[in-house]
Amino acid sequence: MKMYDYPAPNAQKVKIFAYEKEISIEYIPVDLINHELRTPEMLNKNPMGTVPFLELEDGEIIRESRAIIEYLEGIKESPNMLGKSPLEKARIQEVDRLAELGLMIELAHYVHNISPFFADKGPQSKEAAEMALNCYKKNLQILEDSITGDEFLIFDRPTVADCTLFSTFTFAESIGVEDQNGFSKTMAWYKKFGNRKSIETEK
Numbered sequence: 001m002k003m004y005d006y007p008a009p010n011a012q013k014v015k016i017f018a019y020e021k022e023i024s025i026e027y028i029p030v031d032l033i034n035h036e037l038r039t040p041e042m043l044n045k046n047p048m049g050t051v052p053f054l055e056l057e058d059g060e061i062i063r064e065s066r067a068i069i070e071y072l073e074g075i076k077e078s079p080n081m082l083g084k085s086p087l088e089k090a091r092i093q094e095v096d097r098l099a100e101l102g103l104m105i106e107l108a109h110y111v112h113n114i115s116p117f118f119a120d121k122g123p124q125s126k127e128a129a130e131m132a133l134n135c136y137k138k139n140l141q142i143l144e145d146s147i148t149g150d151e152f153l154i155f156d157r158p159t160v161a162d163c164t165l166f167s168t169f170t171f172a173e174s175i176g177v178e179d180q181n182g183f184s185k186t187m188a189w190y191k192k193f194g195n196r197k198s199i200e201t202e203k
Contacts, residue, residue, distance in 0.1 A: 001025055001026070001054060001055060001056050001057060002025060002026035002027070002028050002054070002055050003015075003025050003026070003027055003028065003052050003053070003054045003055070003068070004028045004030050004042075004045075004046075004051050004052060004053050004055070005027055005028070005029065005030065005051050005052040006029065006030050006032050006051045006052075008051070008171070009104060009167040009168060009170065009171045010051075010052060010065040010167070011051060011052040011065070012166075012167040012170060013065055013069075013160075013163045013164050013166075013167040014052055014065050014068050014069060014072075014163075015027070016162075016163040016166060016167065016198045016199065017069050017072060017081065017160060017163045018072055019197070019198035020079065020081060020158050020163070020196075020198050021072055021073070021076050021079065021081065022076070023072055023075070023076055025054075030042070030051050032051075037049045037050070037051065045061055046061060046063055048063055050063065050064075052065055052068060053068075054068045054071065069082075069160055069163075070082070079157055079158070080157070081157075081158060081159045081160050081163075082159070082160055083159070088155065091154055091155075092154065092155075092159045092160060092161050094146070095143070095146055095153055095154055095159075095161040095165075096159070096160050096161040096164050098139060098142060098143055098146065099143065099161060099164040099165040099168050100164050100168070102135075102136075102139030102142065102143070103136055103139055103140065103143070103165070103168050103172075104164070104167075104168045104171065106132045106133070106135045106136040106139065107132070107136060107168065107171060107172055107175065107177060109128065109129070109132035110129050110132040110133050110136065110175070110177070111175045112124070113125050113126070113128045113129035113132065114126070114129045115175070133177070136177070140183055140186065141183070143165070143183075143186060144183045144184075144185055144186050147185045147186065147189060149189070150192075151189075151192050151193075152189070152193070153165065153189060158193075158196075158198075162189075162193055165190075166190070166193055166194070166199065169190055
């Protein structure tokens with residue numbers, strides 16, 4: 001199987017997840033700058049015009065990072081990364097959704113309101129950017145208080161939450177949001193997880 005991707009948080013999250021699961025995937029880079037996703041060939045594969053999307057051996061297409069992750073977990077149960085029990089699944093989802101909706105989305109709002117790249121995509125607001133950044137920092141404190149693991153965010157093994165948060169912080173650094181002072185548990189985790197082979201290989 002192969003995954004069409006672009007260096008961005010959702011694709012990075014899936015790639016880290018797949019490596020931790022020891023699932024082999026061929027990665028096909030997509031040229032977003034030159035609108036490759038809008039070509040007839042690509043739109044035939046994925047009418048949504050987004051990445052990542054996974055193409056199976058029989059030509060079946062799976063869109064959206066979360067759907068891809070669910071599929072990968074289903075085809076290879078070990079190591080379990082989405083939760084073994086109902087409570088584990090709930091705890092993992094809590095942290096994963098906090099990373100995605102409470103951090104990643106706020107970073108996206110922030111960069112859409114300050115980056116020249118998005119200046120012609122709609123109105124921009126410094127106030128909206130500041131509000132998004134404040135929400136990001138507030139949610140970062142909630143995350144700090146939610147960490148129960150040492151090497152990993154929760155439990156004694158990597159989960160999808162680790163993959164989501166690491167890709168979120170990678171994105172934060174790429175847009176200049178690097179002030180994480182005061183979040184000692186979060187930063188200790190980030191340093192440790194960043195030394196894993198799944199991260200070194202993804203780079």
